[in-house]
Amino acid sequence: MLNVTVWNENRHEQKSQVVRNIYPEGIHGAIASFLKEEHEVKTATLDEESYGLTDNVLYETDVLIWWGHLAHHEVDDVIVEKVKQRVLDGMGLIVLHSGHFSKIFKTLMGTTCDLKWREADEKERLWVVDPSHPIAEDIGEYIELEKEEMYGEHFDIPAPEQLIFMSWFEGGEVFRSGCTYQRGKGKIFYFRPGHETYPTYYHKDVQKVIKNAVLWAKPTKLPKPIYGNAKPLEEIKPKKE
């Protein structure tokens, strides 16, 4: 059992009746709901104090899930830096869908994280390209989503360390949809689907991938590496001038 915090911007839910109808408890509520069976789950949203991410919450979080879209710029750089430090110290991070443009994802990637997009009720099929990976557990050959927003290449990210899913879109594009990264002691998983106007987070396979990713991203317990000036472990011989 892990301590999971589901962070959601929670603005579409306030602005749009369509989104509210799909996610009456918010996207964070929907995600928390299927993770609660296995984990200790908290939610946190942009309009809470400290965005719901107090030092204490961050310190106790094993895996943080991040959904944002409209208001990436409203997340203060100070909190972004704190989240980054926690990732480098071992906290797992799962970035969903439009979170590709969040400050936390961009600063950890070092690139623009830009991409192509289109909202056209189109079909997406996420193919498993690494069937050895625990994040693909219990998934068939592909996940099919009847209607989703399109994200297309080029996706401006560093080459994923492990590429697990690749998406096919009806309109002619492809996308690297399930990507893992390592940063410091932390593990990061980017997972593409989840546009706010579709019931994607109720899809059983999408839920399973997120559950798998939480387990995969859990912190590795080992002492923080020691940096800075270091005494030699072996004798260094004097050299001639």
Added chain:
Amino acid sequence: MLNVTVWNENRHEQKSQVVRNIYPEGIHGAIASFLKEEHEVKTATLDEESYGLTDNVLYETDVLIWWGHLAHHEVDDVIVEKVKQRVLDGMGLIVLHSGHFSKIFKTLMGTTCDLKWREADEKERLWVVDPSHPIAEDIGEYIELEKEEMYGEHFDIPAPEQLIFMSWFEGGEVFRSGCTYQRGKGKIFYFRPGHETYPTYYHKDVQKVIKNAVLWAKPTKLPKPIYGNAKPLEEIKPKKE
């Protein structure tokens, strides 16, 4: 709890009193002994019928550990092919030390797996270079082995997908000592230490790495991908001549 099979050539143990004194139950016995607390463990050796690797044993094995040295050539190609199929079907494989030259490792790597070596009672220090990896759990900054055989670069392997340990040797060499690979549905971990004339497999950190690797290498449960001729999932439009 996983089904782990520890395979050992078990020839040094028969030929050398020095080795027998260190490993009275054989290297396989020593490794099985610390894995038994957590897993269902079998051992298998070269001189058993089918090398102890009957179809049934292979079929039921979640993770196979492999130690060999003198008699790689005595392992029949037929059994090597069976083990390879099981790895591609999801069985984890942990290759130890001189197993780098085993038929099974070479055929899965596609290279010679050659390296430099020296037996000179020298110090090895394995540094953790990926502190996010579960195989490094509970390990400090490095593992120090007072006396080991040296393995030096160039190690003729494909670039590891994840490099977890790098060794420093007293005599001036370095080595990629903890390497992961994915092949089909299976996960592979190569771990360098374990020369037969040293009590390396009694070292607590070495044992912990192998324990971690067993958990990491466990099969991912998902249907085998379907290969061959495939019907289209979407309509294909007739093209003009």
Added chain:
Amino acid sequence: MLNVTVWNENRHEQKSQVVRNIYPEGIHGAIASFLKEEHEVKTATLDEESYGLTDNVLYETDVLIWWGHLAHHEVDDVIVEKVKQRVLDGMGLIVLHSGHFSKIFKTLMGTTCDLKWREADEKERLWVVDPSHPIAEDIGEYIELEKEEMYGEHFDIPAPEQLIFMSWFEGGEVFRSGCTYQRGKGKIFYFRPGHETYPTYYHKDVQKVIKNAVLWAKPTKLPKPIYGNAKPLEEIKPKKE
């Protein structure tokens, strides 16, 4: 200017008038033709003595291009082993289309190299996913092929070291279409398109990718690493018993 050898099975060309009409000089002839402007190009085919791959030809080849399909099993293991040794010694290897099932590719990959396929005159679009890679030089966002055979995931290969192209197929599949690997001193590029019944190798972008790949795959000049028993470079201190 490099020494390039284009190897082709050259059987479809003998059996089928359709293929002969498209490639009157054979697939090897078509590929050699656009490489000749820049390189010293030889061709070699299955029905020549030693398959056209004498020791001398292999020794002098900087980059070998491989197209095969019907008769992979007719290529003798001895010649496969020789080609493999040359790759490990630095010769570049470019494997095209149905060459995925060639003995040389499978032995270098360590996997089955199996995949889904379909011949249905369908559209393929190869998206550039690594625009930093020299193999993508002068290519736009994608290469579009009006009619091609479909190859679909799961493609049973080791995770590519660099993934340059990803294909979208009209019938609903995706594929890792441009993959690089390193084996020993050699560089390998797999490139998907090129079914024998389509004029794919006359497509300017396909030609450009192959030209780029030849330059990328050229041998790196450095001494072959020394393997085996090695004297210490530094003093090793006697240890206490």
Added chain:
Amino acid sequence: MLNVTVWNENRHEQKSQVVRNIYPEGIHGAIASFLKEEHEVKTATLDEESYGLTDNVLYETDVLIWWGHLAHHEVDDVIVEKVKQRVLDGMGLIVLHSGHFSKIFKTLMGTTCDLKWREADEKERLWVVDPSHPIAEDIGEYIELEKEEMYGEHFDIPAPEQLIFMSWFEGGEVFRSGCTYQRGKGKIFYFRPGHETYPTYYHKDVQKVIKNAVLWAKPTKLPKPIYGNAKPLEEIKPKKE
């Protein structure tokens, strides 16, 4: 022939007679000197206007080399952002030694880039671990430096996409000394050696590695990917409600 700009902080040279004696033309001068035979080379330093990196200079630079140490914080964030954009747009970047802590390297990596260090006149031996890589061209099995500063693991960087050199240090540490990365359209190479109080940049092999890296890092010419809202390339069928 490429346009190469060698950027150097050039502060040690002003403060220390020892450094001035070794590098009378500055570290930038020494590096420019051996690159001039093959390329159009400019130098730029911290105390020049715009740090010598005007928009024009950046725009015309194919490959930028970066050496800094004492004054990373004096490089304005605005110029760092411009350099980053140029890298993402295709400019090659070679980061040397203490440049690991430069703002430009840290922002492209997404990590702290921290490490262990020690100044103790100790021996470094950089082993080639990827003999297929063009950056290793003409290098033997290793490069030996009689006296260098030690940098030790854990080096807090993302796992290198290609690891070319691994260092052995006399005092007992190892280090990933030659690392490549891809970011956007740009290629990045980190190369460890080059402490200011040693004549490292006069070492023939060190010079050769930097020369090789310049050629490897040259921009790939292809149109910048198009990001943002995208029209479908294929018809999207209306879905049922």
